[in-house]
Amino acid sequence: MKHLRFRHILHRRQKHVLLAIGIAVMLAACGVDRNIKKGEKFLALGEYYDAAVQFKTAYQRTSPKDRRQRGELSLKMADCYDRISSSQRAVAAYRNAIRYKQDNGETHRKLAENLMKNGSYAEALKEYHIALDSLPDAPGIAQGLQAAGKAAAEKAHGSKYxxxxxxxxxxxxxxxxxxxxxxxxxxxxxxxxxxxxxxxxxxxxxxxxxxxxxxxxxxxxxxxxxxxxxxxxxxxxxxxxxxxxxxxxxxxxxxxxxxxxxxxxxxxxxxxxxxxxxxxxxxxxxxxxxxxxxxxxxxxxxxxxxxxxxxxxxxxxxxxxxxxxxxxxxxxxxxxxxxxxxxxxxxxxxxxxxxxxxxxxxxxxxxxxxxxxxxxxxxxxxxxxxxxxxxxxxxxxxxxxxxxxxxxxxxxxxxxxxxxxxxxxxxxxxxLPEIIQTVKGWVYERDGYELPAAQVFMVGDDGTNRKLAVKGDGSFEQEIQPGVNYVLLATCSGHLNHKEEIRVSPVEASREYTLQFPLAGLHVPVLIDNIFYDFDKATLRPESEKALNELVKLLDENPNVTIELSAHTDYIGSAEYNKRLSQRRADAVVAYLTAHGIARDRLTPVGYGKERPKKIRKKLTEKYPWLKENDVLTEDFIRKLDKEKQETANQLNRRTEFTVLRTTYGMFDEKGNLKQQPKPKAKKDDADDEIIIDLNS
Missing domain, CATH: 2.115.10.20 (Glycosyl hydrolase domain; family 43)
Structure with a gap:
């Protein structure tokens, strides 16, 4: 009797275990389906990491006996890992799919690509061969096969990087x-x-x-x-x-x-x-x-x-x-x-x-x-x-x-x-160690600040014709080639142009050419720095030639410009005397310019004496912090300064300047018509607007 009871109890327990197993299988199947559906949703949204997590969970919940589903889930995981560049996981997942017999030619191609990412070139070569047998006309496989075959040698060869x-x-x-x-x-x-x-x-x-x-x-x-x-x-x-x-x-x-x-x-x-x-x-x-x-x-x-x-x-x-x-x-x-x-x-x-x-x-x-x-x-x-x-x-x-x-x-x-x-x-x-030659330049306003709105055109006798970008500090940089003559022209609205020339020689080490492009403003007086006269005279001293030659160059580069050439003195001495002296000095500068080829009717010499004391621009306050922008160096202003600052202010007043009067000189005939009509620009597909600069001028 006791034994029968025991058997009855055991039978009941077996029924409970089988029921639990059945329920667990059913729940697992439902869980797997939910994971797969979530994974598919994430995949459709492009959320590959979350999709891989769901497919992996579904894989782990799938019985090893269900080889088809495990193989299909492995393929889904592999695709997700491949998309997020997790190549080691992708390799493992693709191999799982192959182990479960759910592979095709594309599986082996993707496995080969991920083996390449791991540097396993010999294994990748084998997989590319298998893929090529299944997909002989598929794009990229033959190229991948070739790359896998020579990648190890290319890596061993290296470079100078x-x-x-x-x-x-x-x-x-x-x-x-x-x-x-x-x-x-x-x-x-x-x-x-x-x-x-x-x-x-x-x-x-x-x-x-x-x-x-x-x-x-x-x-x-x-x-x-x-x-x-x-x-x-x-x-x-x-x-x-x-x-x-x-x-x-x-x-x-x-x-x-x-x-x-x-x-x-x-x-x-x-x-x-x-x-x-x-x-x-x-x-x-x-x-x-x-x-x-x-x-x-x-x-x-x-x-x-x-x-x-x-x-x-x-x-x-x-x-x-x-x-x-x-x-x-x-x-x-x-x-x-x-x-x-x-x-x-x-x-x-x-x-x-x-x-x-x-x-x-x-x-x-x-x-x-x-x-x-x-x-x-x-x-x-x-x-x-x-x-x-x-x-x-x-x-x-x-x-x-x-x-x-x-x-x-x-x-x-x-x-x-x-x-x-x-x-x-x-x-x-x-x-990569190399020898290169570069030109670096700065475009700025004379007596002022950098001009990031400027444009620089570079023309070379090798056919180079480029517009160079100017940075926020007014600088630009460009690689240049040995044996080439270059002309660089800086332009900016409201300013005169400035041109520089360089010849690039072959070198055995990298070299940088540096150029300055000070642009004269059209609407403000421009100081001609380093102009020197004999004391109390209008005779130009020899050390003035460099600054005067630069002015000749500027006028040559801007042939349609006329200027007023003005000379100024300090307040010491009589007004009449200072005016006569400054006029003679302005005349002396004009005489130098005309002797060097500048047409006389482009130049208007004026001696102001002490009538127009200097007005301070902001840039000058950096050198002389005791001055403020728009200060005017009148006699009253200067006499309130200490002795050393008085002499500095007097030196600032003793100056030679030019001011642009016209920008249309020589452009019109007697009837008021343009002498040279602008030519229509040829249509170009990709080229920027070109600027023509005479390299021989």
Whole structure:
């Protein structure tokens, strides 16, 4: 009896266990379905990290006996890991799919690509062979096979590039797309997902915080400061990254990725304006009415005329392509695909420019060492792009991208996820030792400040014809070639032109030519510095010749200008005497100018004596802090100063100046018609307006 009871109890327990197992299986199946549905939703929204988490959970809840579903989930995980550059996880997931017999030719191709990112070139070669057998006509496989076959040898061959990881900029998260700024490249903007970025949530795309723009600054000793997030309206809780500055440094273009829980949001390019040393809130740049394509990775051409960017919009070569639009008054229009050889059926991203005009970009469609490799596109004599691969260590088995250059030198910073098991990007420095010659100049107003609104035209006897961008401090910099004669002309509205010439000789070390472009204002008296006369006489002393020859040169460069040539004295002595002396001195300067080829009717000599004491301009107050802008050095003003300052003020009053009277001399005939009618400009597709300078004049 007892035994029967025991058997009865055992039977009941077995029924409970089987019921529990059945319920658990049913619940697990329901949980798996929920995970898969969530994963599919995240995938549709482009939130690949969150999708991978759901597919992984579903995989772990799926019985090992259900090999089909495990294989399908492995493929989904692998696709997500591949999209977020987590190549080690992608490799494991693709191998799982193959183990569960859910593979095809595309599976082996993607596995090969991720093995390349890990530097496993021999294994990648095997997988490319398998993919080629299944997909003999698929684009990119034959090229990948070729790249895998020679990558190890190319990496071993190396190059002269010097690459170092820059931990001063890097965090324990992602740091990428650096951009040097400032007149001395003393600022570095870059994207970071570090903890200090705005917002508390983690991105469903990457699994880390949304990116923000950070800034590090270099002090006078060359030390970089700890990076700080930009405190302005530029950064938001959305993703901001890949900064690029306009030619004048007043606008910042960024990639912005907004989020929405219900539908996909595509990357867009936004622009922020700088005012009062702060970057304002970025607003979307309308490149196209296409709302189903991504627009990212902005870059401004050195001349400021074109915005280059990455997009998957229709009309490309496949994948992501590099496009450009012309920038016109803050608007854009007419997107152009760069075409071959730059774009491929693969992905071309992160365009940037070296100041000499070379286009740098990253691609996984040209072979290379794995992942995104950096390529250089140079325009040849046939006006077509010709590509160069700079080799290892600038390129690696990982993703290498986001170049920025320190002036004209082949050095700066870039980003790479090489050696990071999570696929996270970090900032590296690079330098390629080379011999280059450059010209650096400053454009400023005589007796005044820099002129960032100026334009500089450079013409060389090798056919060079360029318009150079002027920075905020009035400076410009340009690479020049040995054996070439150059003429540089600086112009600015409201000022006379100024021209300089240089001849570039071959050198064995890098050399920088420095030039000054002081522009005379049309509406203010311009001091002719270093004019010396014998005491109490109108005789010009020999040391005055340099300044007078510069005035001759200025008048030659501006042949339609007439000037008043004025001489001034201090208040010491009688008014009549001072006026006669100053008139003779003005006449002496005019006599020198006419003797050196300047037409007499372009010159009006006037001796003012002490009638027009000097009016102080702001720039002069920096040298003499005891003076204020708009002070007038009258006799009463000077007599209130101490003795030493009185002598300085008297010296400032003893001066020779010129003032522009007309800018149309010789332009009209007796009937008032222009002597030379302007010729219509020829239409050009891409060239900027040219300026013709006579190299022999």
């Amino acid at each position: 010097i690459v170092k990881r820059m931990d001063v900029f890097n965090s324990r998260r992602q740091d990428y797309s650096p951009m040097l700024a400032g007149d001395k490249s003393e600022q570095l903007y870059f994207t970071s997902t570090r903890n200090e970025a705005k917002g508390d949530g983690l991105s469903g795309i990457t699994g880390v915080k949304a990116g923000d723009i950070f800034l590090s600054e270099k002090d006078e000793k060359g030390k970089w400061s700890p990076p700080k997030a930009i405190e302005s309206g530029l950064n938001t809780e959305a993703d901001e990254g890949t900064p690029a500055l306009s030619a004048d440094g007043r606008e910042m273009y960024i990639t912005q990725c907004l989020t929405d829980p219900s539908y996909p949001r595509y990357a867009q390019i936004a622009v922020s304006n700088r005012s009062d040393a702060a970057w304002g809130k970025a607003t979307k740049l309308e490149i196209s009415r296409d709302t189903l394509s991504s627009f990212a990775h902005p870059a401004v051409s050195p001349d400021g005329n074109w915005l280059y960017f990455t997009s998957d919009m229709p009309g490309g070569k496949g994948g992501l392509d590099i496009w450009r639009v012309r920038l016109t008054g803050g608007t854009t229009g007419g997107a152009e695909n760069l075409g071959e050889p730059v774009n491929t059926p693969g992905d071309e991203e992160f365009p940037t420019f070296r100041p000499n005009g070379d286009l740098y970009f990253s691609s996984n469609g040209h072979g290379g060492l794995g992942g995104l490799d950096i390529y250089i596109a140079k325009v040849g004599s046939d006006r077509r792009y010709h590509l160069e691969h700079p080799g290892y260590p600038l390129n690696s088995q990982g993703d290498d991208f986001g170049m920025t250059f320190e002036g004209l030198h082949n050095r700066g910073f870039f980003s790479s996820n090489r050696g990071d098991g999570r696929g996270w990007d970090h900032i590296y420095s690079f330098e």
